[in-house]
Amino acid sequence: AQSVTQPDIHITVSEGASLELRCNYSYGATPYLFWYVQSPGQGLQLLLKYFSGDTLVQGIKGFEAEFKRSQSSFNLRKPSVHWSDAAEYFCAVGARNYGQNFVFGPGTRLSVLP
């Protein structure tokens, strides 16, 4: 069965600092991988996704993520954080079988200091 771990429950960074949010997954084959962001009181918005090909994926809002098969990881990065990036971030894995569900990690809450 698929599973996703996000080791950091809460991260605080200063505005302008770099950011890396960790995600590890368990899945028997090559998965689909996603990062979603949830602003307070809002639904989830897709930041980026990985299906195949280049292991460095670019997303919206200046985010990128790197798929590392050997480490079963899909970490999210941003070189310079803005105050508006404060939100909760969810990593998810989806099976290539269309009938399978997405499995979400527990989320990492990001706080940004001015």
Add this chain to the structure above:
Amino acid sequence: NAGVTQTPKFQVLKTGQSMTLQCAQDMNHEYMSWYRQDPGMGLRLIHYSVGAGITDQGEVPNGYNVSRSTTEDFPLRLLSAAPSQTSVYFCASRNYAEAFFGQGTRLTVV
């Protein structure tokens, strides 16, 4: 293009009451699902559907019913609300590439 629409946005129920959370999508997706979100637990799958007339249980189905009579609609029914069902509920529809989420329903059971 509305995407996924959930109603209501907020609801307070008394223990034992029943209610239906509505979800509609206009993207012609076959696959729809309901999640609940609780602090520190991410999103947990309640029920899902792979097409009209087909539903199945997810990780936490107890206390909830679903039906899928049309491609567009996927309502979630709470049969007899309990305080443990206090949560934020999200409906999603997806294609193979992405899941699209509604804005959520914040439900409090007192």
